[in-house]
Amino acid sequence: MREQLEKLLASGRDNALLRFGLGNACLKDGDAAAAALHLQQATQQNPAHSAAWKLLGKALQQLERPQEAEAAWEKGLEVAVKQGDIQSSREMTVFLKRLRR
Numbered sequence: 173m174r175e176q177l178e179k180l181l182a183s184g185r186d187n188a189l190l191r192f193g194l195g196n197a198c199l200k201d202g203d204a205a206a207a208a209l210h211l212q213q214a215t216q217q218n219p220a221h222s223a224a225w226k227l228l229g230k231a232l233q234q235l236e237r238p239q240e241a242e243a244a245w246e247k248g249l250e251v252a253v254k255q256g257d258i259q260s261s262r263e264m265t266v267f268l269k270r271l272r273r
Contacts (some may be wrong), residue, residue, distance in 0.1 A: 173197050186219035195227055204234035215244075222252035222260040229267060251255055 174197035180190055191214035198207035214221055225248025230242035245264045252261035252267035 174201060182202060186213075186217075186266075188214045188221055188224065191217065192221060192224045192227070195231065196245075199231055199234075204231045207231040208235060218225070219247075220251055220255065221255045222248050222255060222264075225251060226260050226264055226267075229264065233267075233271070238271060243270065245271070 177190060177197055181194065188234065191210045195207045195211035195214060196208075198210060206230060208211070208231040210268065211224050211231055214224040215228055218224070221273045225244050227239045228249060229244035232244055234239075245268050249261055249264040249268070251257075
């Protein structure tokens, strides 16, 4: 899956959904650094993509960058609440509580 998405990106197709998919695939592969790069691009291309903010926070947490993870989840929570994305808002609320312990 990751290779296919990387080929699409290399062919010039670059959008938030592709970057989100790549970030998710990289996280599943255990490559948090690459995931963070793709997810940062996804959130820049579509700041209203709450799931991208959620995964970006996870990637940053895995990279032991807790302040950046917290900032990503705070922004993602704000976006999720605005959009009525209840599931993402609940998950990011839990992530933030755990991080702040």
